[in-house]
Amino acid sequence: MASLSFALLPEAASQFYDMLSCLAKFSDTVSIEAREDRLLICTLNSSRSGYAGFTLDYPQFFSEYSFNLARPTTSSTSVNKYSFRILNKALISAFRSRVADQRTRNTTVDKWVVTVQDRLDETECRLVIQAICNGGITKTYRLTFEEAEVTFALFEKNEAKNCWVISSTMLKENTDFFGPRAEQLDICHENGKISFISFTEKIVNAKKEVLKHPLQTTIAINAPDFEECEVLEQLHITISVKEFRSVVAHAASLNVSLRATYSRPSRPLQFSYGLNGVKSQFILMTAGEYRGPQVQPTAQEPLSVLSRPTNITVPITADNTMGAPPVPRMAQRKPNESNRALGRVSPVKAKAVSQQNETLFVRDDDEAWDPPNFDTEESVRWDASGDFSQLQSFRDSGTVSGQSAGPATENVDTEVPATQRVSQIRGLWG
Amino acid sequence: MQQEADDDGDILFSAISNNVRALWQLLRCINFTKKARVYISNDGISFSVEETSVMDASVLLTKELFSTYRFNPPPQEEPEGGHDEANGSRSMTDTLPFEISLPALLETLQLFGITELSSTRSGRDFGSAPPAGPSAFDPRAIGMPCICRLSYTHVGAPLQIILTEGSVTTTCELTTYEPTSESSIPFDSADVALKVLVRSSVLYDAVNELAGTSSEKLLITASPRAPRLSLTAPGALGSALVEFTGEGESAENLLETFNLPYGVRITNEYKFDLIRKALRAMAMANKVSVRFDGQGVLSLQFLVEVDNAAGGKVTFVQFRFVPYLRENDSEEERPDYGED
Numbered sequence: 001m002a003s004l005s006f007a008l009l010p011e012a013a014s015q016f017y018d019m020l021s022c023l024a025k026f027s028d029t030v031s032i033e034a035r036e037d038r039l040l041i042c043t044l045n046s047s048r049s050g051y052a053g054f055t056l057d058y059p060q061f062f063s064e065y066s067f068n069l070a071r072p073t074t075s076s077t078s079v080n081k082y083s084f085r086i087l088n089k090a091l092i093s094a095f096r097s098r099v100a101d102q103r104t105r106n107t108t109v110d111k112w113v114v115t116v117q118d119r120l121d122e123t124e125c126r127l128v129i130q131a132i133c134n135g136g137i138t139k140t141y142r143l144t145f146e147e148a149e150v151t152f153a154l155f156e157k158n159e160a161k162n163c164w165v166i167s168s169t170m171l172k173e174n175t176d177f178f179g180p181r182a183e184q185l186d187i188c189h190e191n192g193k194i195s196f197i198s199f200t201e202k203i204v205n206a207k208k209e210v211l212k213h214p215l216q217t218t219i220a221i222n223a224p225d226f227e228e229c230e231v232l233e234q235l236h237i238t239i240s241v242k243e244f245r246s247v248v249a250h251a252a253s254l255n256v257s258l259r260a261t262y263s264r265p266s267r268p269l270q271f272s273y274g275l276n277g278v279k280s281q282f283i284l285m286t287a288g289e290y291r292g293p294q295v296q297p298t299a300q301e302p303l304s305v306l307s308r309p310t311n312i313t314v315p316i317t318a319d320n321t322m323g324a325p326p327v328p329r330m331a332q333r334k335p336n337e338s339n340r341a342l343g344r345v346s347p348v349k350a351k352a353v354s355q356q357n358e359t360l361f362v363r364d365d366d367e368a369w370d371p372p373n374f375d376t377e378e379s380v381r382w383d384a385s386g387d388f389s390q391l392q393s394f395r396d397s398g399t400v401s402g403q404s405a406g407p408a409t410e411n412v413d414t415e416v417p418a419t420q421r422v423s424q425i426r427g428l429w430g
Numbered sequence: 431m432q433q434e435a436d437d438d439g440d441i442l443f444s445a446i447s448n449n450v451r452a453l454w455q456l457l458r459c460i461n462f463t464k465k466a467r468v469y470i471s472n473d474g475i476s477f478s479v480e481e482t483s484v485m486d487a488s489v490l491l492t493k494e495l496f497s498t499y500r501f502n503p504p505p506q507e508e509p510e511g512g513h514d515e516a517n518g519s520r521s522m523t524d525t526l527p528f529e530i531s532l533p534a535l536l537e538t539l540q541l542f543g544i545t546e547l548s549s550t551r552s553g554r555d556f557g558s559a560p561p562a563g564p565s566a567f568d569p570r571a572i573g574m575p576c577i578c579r580l581s582y583t584h585v586g587a588p589l590q591i592i593l594t595e596g597s598v599t600t601t602c603e604l605t606t607y608e609p610t611s612e613s614s615i616p617f618d619s620a621d622v623a624l625k626v627l628v629r630s631s632v633l634y635d636a637v638n639e640l641a642g643t644s645s646e647k648l649l650i651t652a653s654p655r656a657p658r659l660s661l662t663a664p665g666a667l668g669s670a671l672v673e674f675t676g677e678g679e680s681a682e683n684l685l686e687t688f689n690l691p692y693g694v695r696i697t698n699e700y701k702f703d704l705i706r707k708a709l710r711a712m713a714m715a716n717k718v719s720v721r722f723d724g725q726g727v728l729s730l731q732f733l734v735e736v737d738n739a740a741g742g743k744v745t746f747v748q749f750r751f752v753p754y755l756r757e758n759d760s761e762e763e764r765p766d767y768g769e770d
């Protein structure tokens with residue numbers, strides 16, 4: 001038994017409607033928890049991988065708000081709260097009229113009054129939503145609800161060291177380019193840019209399983225365009241495009257700055273923003289991987305190019321002259337991937353360096369002989385060398401020691417045993 | 431008219447209109463069955479449709495909508511008009527009933543109206559008033575009015591529609607069918623239990639609001655006290671209710687007429703899907719008269735103002751709905767009205 005009632009003016013009701021439609025992208029139901037000075041509407045999706053919630057404060061958001069918990073049986077509970085669950089479809093239809101009213105202009109709603117009818121002397125428990133229009137029309141919805149505890153998602157802020165903040169409208173303008181069927185979104189920081197890569201793992205035609213990634217869209221935003229950007233390089237974190245879109249769309253409708261914080265893949269990511277008594281929080285589960293140097297993630301420093309000392313113990317011969325021994329050429333499939341941390345090294349040099357380093361890495365690291373890591377498949381590119389015998393030595397963790405690289409010369413490439421690509425490489429570098 | 435009489439003196443019916451769009455819009459309001467029954471009378475040409483004997487709708491294209499309207503009633507057909515007394519609303523002594531494919535007729539009428547279609551297709555944009563001004567490509571704006579000539583030469587002949595726009599003339603002949611059943615829903619206008627006159631847009635808004643609940647039924651309640659008229663849609667997820675509560679002056683604005691002869695609360699239930707079919711008419715009409723008769727038959731009469739180049743003309747679209755049977759005691763409820 002509880003009594004809750006609050007009133008929304010048209011502007012707040014319109015926001016409330018936007019929130020509900022945003023929550024509708026996550027789940028069919030909405031959980032509502034009322035406390036003395038605020039109301040929380042939230043939802044958890046069916047796979048429990050996404051949580052969305054809005055906290056609405058009393059004086060700022062509601063024009064009237066009253067909450068009384070009269071529960072004689074439960075004594076001295078720590079927090080006074082009352083929570084219930086309701087079908088979003090039913091709730092949203094009660095607020096839909098605000099769209100219509102602007103057009104017909106006959107019946108504009110002056111305010112919405114929402115009350116929870118849950119008393120012992122009532123036979124029916126209903127959420128009563130009254131839209132009071134001018135001109136003497138009242139629209140009343142009596143919706144069934146279910147008293148239920150609210151499930152929250154946990155997010156440890158202390159752990160989440162990676163953070164970026166960006167204007168949501170700008171982000172929306174950019175991320176509108178994602179294909180309609182894209183499923184996953186990979187967010188990573190490289191070369192001073194944050195890249196948003198949408199891709200799909202959906203197999204287009206089961207018979208032609210070859211084409212697993214029909215469309216991949218990369219949107220790179222320069223770090224200075226962010227209001228804040230403290231993200232580990234090479235950290236790839238993957239979330240669902242659909243959920244990302246709905247978060248961004250809602251944030252953009254308020255024209256606020258969107259803050260994303262996360263720690264590492266397979267730990268939750270949080271989007272948050274707030275405006276005028278509304279605090280929005282989205283917690284999404286992530287996948288992904290860390291492609292930077294193999295350091296314990298907790299010990300990583302943000303925004304720094306890390307290097308492994310073991311890799312630079314071997315003197316790099318790139319700076320010598322013609323006499324350098326031909327280097328067994330490793331799978332040189334990802335020159336760009338491996339040198340992306342080398343912001344200051346010119347591309348020509350960087351390429352040579354990475355080539356060397358991969359070689360060294362394979363020799364030094366036992367893991368290199370492990371079976372190929374299929375988890376990293378989304379980043380696999382064509383092996384330009386065509387040297388398939390070396391394929392299994394490929395590892396995706398681009399271990400880079402940029403600072404230690406000596407000046408490379410184009411002579412290195414001339415020493416490479418003649419493969420079918422030499423001429424081409426000379427054409428590129430010579 | 432005098433001159434033309436020589437040309438087609440023996441033709442049963444012929445009419446010429448230069449406002450094809452208005453005809454099309456009006457007929458579209460009742461476009462939910464394959465066949466429409468057509469009555470031609472001296473007052474105008476009336477199209478009526480019915481669905482499973484629980485709902486019927488009719489549009490009267492009055493002769494004011496046509497620039498030329500001629501009807502030569504065949505003398506031998508006059509006794510046929512007897513069934514119209516059941517229709518009640520109009521005395522059409524000399525009618526000529528036949529059936530016609532309504533979708534085909536609408537297709538025909540919009541042959542030259544495709545540019546206008548896009549602006550009127552989305553139901554909501556109808557608004558309450560006549561649709562917003564003509565676009566630059568409106569044939570009327572260009573100065574090529576589309577002229578439509580309807581003619582029906584003799585009983586059993588096809589209905590001939592000649593559309594002329596500029597130098598293009600299209601002639602269509604629509605097969606006419608013998609009228610099948612002659613039943614129409616009786617509305618006892620001598621025993622009106624409720625009469626309300628409201629702006630149609632208000633009703634449209636209310637019904638549209640309730641349509642969102644995907645309810646099966648619509649309950650219309652009239653009461654002598656404060657929420658004078660209310661529409662309720664009970665649904666699985668809860669119920670939705672629109673009340674016309676206005677008191678005093680605002681009530682006058684909202685409900686122009688409110689007449690409840692028995693002075694007691696009346697509730698009737700109707701099938702929502704059927705009421706929804708009247709939405710198009712609600713959106714287009716200016717005013718609507720909502721009436722119950724003693725048995726609960728609902729009559730919605732929409733007053734539509736047709737924007738004609740020659741000035742506003744008024745025509746009516748009428749819907750009738752049979753209510754759900756009152757569950758507990760349909761027989762005993764009637765005397766109750768009388769007592770209170």
